[in-house]
Amino acid sequence: MERTLSIIKPDGVSRGLIGEVIRRFEKNGIRIAAMKMIRLTRKQAQGFYAVHRERPFFDSLTQFMSSGPVVVMVLEGENVIEKNRTLMGATDPAKAAAGTIRRDFATEIEKNVVHGSDSPETAAFEIGYFFNRFEIVA
Ligand code: ATP
Ligand code: MG
Secondary structure, eight states: OEEEEEEEOHHHHHTTOHHHHHHHHHHTTOEEEEEEEEOOOHHHHHHHTGGGTTSTTHHHHHHHHTSSOEEEEEEEETTHHHHHHHHHOOSSGGGSOTTSHHHHHOOSSSSOSEEEOOSHHHHHHHHHHHOOGGGSOO
């Protein structure tokens, strides 16, 4: 059993897509092991995306991620890191496959509705960034 971190980004929350995203996870056999709605400070967004701090889009991205509430979730299932990435689609919605969350709902490469961990190492870091062990329901 694998775990990954999912975030419904501020654009997804403000556009009323929480239910639709969760529906897709559940429909595809993914279990939600933890969930909460929070609003990130700029500093918390910068810490979360620290791997991207040298990228030209870092300031804009962290501004966007702290611009409104997000829903953070721990997803659980077999091969769930890859499964979630497949359901999300490519970073750029214009390049995302048909039927993916980003292709169906995202408006641009930055405001792309969802985040998902991309490896077991990042999943461990990202889950620990938002949840302690008592908040994750086995
Ligand atoms: P995420 O990490 O959010 O799941 P990802 O792994 O598909 O997305 P990354 O390369 O890790 O993509 O980029 C992190 C986030 O930074 C993207 O989801 C997007 O919001 C933003 N981003 C990535 N590339 C660009 C870009 N060229 N211009 C603007 N924003 C970008
Ligand atoms: Mg990423």
